[in-house]
Every structure is written in C-alpha cells, then in structure tokens.
Amino acid sequence: MNASDFSLLIKLLMAHMVSDYFLQFGSWVSDKGKKGIRSPKLYWHILITFLTAWLFSGHFLAALFIGFTHYLIDLGKIYIKYNRFVLFIADQTLHTLILVLTWLFLIDGWHTFFENTVSLFQNPKTWLFCFAYGLITFPMSVVIEIFVYRWRSEITEKKQESLKQAGQWIGILERILVLTFILMGQYSAMGFLIATKAILRFKDTEIKQMEYVLIGTLMSLTPTILLGILTDFLLRVL
Known part of the structure; x- marks a missing residue:
C-alpha cells in the first residue's frame, strides 16, 4: 500500500464525515424519523452523500455504490426500533465497513489486506x-x-x-x-x-x-x- 492508496481511504472517510455530520441538520434527522421513506430530507441527504463521495474520491461508480448502500442502511435505521445508542454504533460501523470495502476494491488491495490481517492476528x-x-x-x-x-x-x-x-x-x-x-x-x-x-x-x-x-x-x-x-x-x- 502506498501513500496514494491510503490517501484515498482518508478522502472517503472525510466525505462521510462531511455528508453525515456537517451537511446533515437536526431538522433533517427529525424529518426522516417522522416520515421515513417518504421524507424528502432522506433523499437530499443521500444526494449529498453521493456528491461528496464523488467529489472527494473522483470515482463516480464508487460514489454511486456508497450513496445506494448509505440509503439502505439509513432506511433500516429509521424503521428498526431499538436502543438509540446501539443503532448509532451499528449505523456508523456499517457505513465505515462499506467505505473500507469500496476502498479495497478501488485499490485492488484484497490480497494485501487479508495477508496483513492474518499476520496481525498471528502476532x-x-x-x-x-x-x-x-x-x-x-x-x-x-x-x-x-x-x-x-x-x-x-x-x-x-x-x-x-x-x-x-x-x-x-x-x-x-x-x-x-x-x-x-x-x-x-x-x-x-x-x-x-x-x-x-x-x-x-x-x-x-x-x-x-x-x-x-x-x-x-x-x-x-x-x-x-x-x-x-x-x-x-x-x-x-
């Protein structure tokens, strides 16, 4: 893995941070919770997620995949009635996992990743x-x-x-x-x-x-x- 590959991962994580925290307002979250799949704020949020991922990474198809999976995860979070803290952790874990998997696909780093993971847990x-x-x-x-x-x-x-x-x-x-x-x-x-x-x-x-x-x-x-x-x-x- 070189510096450019690692930089791409940071950019994807930065895009998520910007779209999920800086460009998503409290009123949007409330509207999504009340209206669910009919909330226009949900689709504005997904559009912003897609655009920021595309802007930061420069990969259109990857950003499209991130936006679609983000939509599915957010939709699940809206309709699953459970502990708010647990849902937040699960939500952010899944988003991060999607970003890491997308990154590994973009850099074709599956072999290196699994090799390093096995080595890590053998240490x-x-x-x-x-x-x-x-x-x-x-x-x-x-x-x-x-x-x-x-x-x-x-x-x-x-x-x-x-x-x-x-x-x-x-x-x-x-x-x-x-x-x-x-x-x-x-x-x-x-x-x-x-x-x-x-x-x-x-x-x-x-x-x-x-x-x-x-x-x-x-x-x-x-x-x-x-x-x-x-x-x-x-x-x-x-």
Missing part, C-alpha cells in the same frame, strides 16, 4: 493488547464492585441522585486512558488525569463518601497501572 502482541484492554473493562468493573460492596450500605443510607451506571463507565474510560498513557510512556498525562478526577470528585464534605470514592478510585487505578507496566515490559521482550 502475540496483538493478543496481548486485546487481553490487557479487555481485562480493564467489564471484568475489572465486576472485581471492583465485589470489593467495595461491603461499604456501599454505609453510603446509601441517604438517598443520592446518580446517573445510571455512570460510575462504571467513568471507571472503564478512566482505565482505558491510564493504560494507553502508560503504553505510550505519557506518565505526565496520566498524572494530570488523576489530579483532574480528584478535583472533580472530592468536593463532597461527607467523609464516608470521600473514602468510598477514594477506595474505588485506587482499586481501579492500581491494577491498571500494574497491568500497564507488565504489558509494556512484555511488549518489549516479545
């Missing part, structure tokens, strides 16, 4: 990355939940408003960032993240609440930091 470093990042998400959340459960009753005597599962997702994203910073050698950025969280979270005057948050934070960060150091060491020796 032990790939599996080490997958294991490390997988471990710090939901498995570690379960361990922390079990560990801090003994103190939960002491801080839930007073009813406190809290976003559903917000703490879990904050912890997962925090651990992903910490692990990434360690593997990149950006320890100062990791320190800034921890300090920022401390400022935001320790405004509560309740001692028990502060201690509970501190225990949860340390239970989250300590194994992540140790795992990051171990992963970084193994990556160097493999």
Whole structure:
C-alpha cells in the first residue's frame, strides 16, 4: 500500500464525515424519523452523500455504490426500533465497513489486506493488547464492585441522585486512558488525569463518601497501572 492508496481511504472517510455530520441538520434527522421513506430530507441527504463521495474520491461508480448502500442502511435505521445508542454504533460501523470495502476494491488491495490481517492476528502482541484492554473493562468493573460492596450500605443510607451506571463507565474510560498513557510512556498525562478526577470528585464534605470514592478510585487505578507496566515490559521482550 502506498501513500496514494491510503490517501484515498482518508478522502472517503472525510466525505462521510462531511455528508453525515456537517451537511446533515437536526431538522433533517427529525424529518426522516417522522416520515421515513417518504421524507424528502432522506433523499437530499443521500444526494449529498453521493456528491461528496464523488467529489472527494473522483470515482463516480464508487460514489454511486456508497450513496445506494448509505440509503439502505439509513432506511433500516429509521424503521428498526431499538436502543438509540446501539443503532448509532451499528449505523456508523456499517457505513465505515462499506467505505473500507469500496476502498479495497478501488485499490485492488484484497490480497494485501487479508495477508496483513492474518499476520496481525498471528502476532502475540496483538493478543496481548486485546487481553490487557479487555481485562480493564467489564471484568475489572465486576472485581471492583465485589470489593467495595461491603461499604456501599454505609453510603446509601441517604438517598443520592446518580446517573445510571455512570460510575462504571467513568471507571472503564478512566482505565482505558491510564493504560494507553502508560503504553505510550505519557506518565505526565496520566498524572494530570488523576489530579483532574480528584478535583472533580472530592468536593463532597461527607467523609464516608470521600473514602468510598477514594477506595474505588485506587482499586481501579492500581491494577491498571500494574497491568500497564507488565504489558509494556512484555511488549518489549516479545
């Protein structure tokens, strides 16, 4: 793969970003949701998708294919009644997959792509990355939940408003960032993240609440930091 081939992929992704985010307005999305296949805004959006893909890539037939598949995916998203977040992820994943497949067809890069993919998944470093990042998400959340459960009753005597599962997702994203910073050698950025969280979270005057948050934070960060150091060491020796 040369620089020109890679540039074409970036152009296709840029075209998608422009048509799906910059040139699609909230009123259009609302109109599509209400009128479905009869919405004129749906067809304006598909026309813009086609034109931007053609303008950025310079390939008419490829842009036509992208526009048609974009129409089918958007239509499916309109009529499938499911969790909004899941639908958004599925929608964008399918659009991106179509763009990558179109790109591979244009550059005739199927052989190289599959060869590199097989090589990637035969590399032990790939599996080490997958294991490390997988471990710090939901498995570690379960361990922390079990560990801090003994103190939960002491801080839930007073009813406190809290976003559903917000703490879990904050912890997962925090651990992903910490692990990434360690593997990149950006320890100062990791320190800034921890300090920022401390400022935001320790405004509560309740001692028990502060201690509970501190225990949860340390239970989250300590194994992540140790795992990051171990992963970084193994990556160097493999």
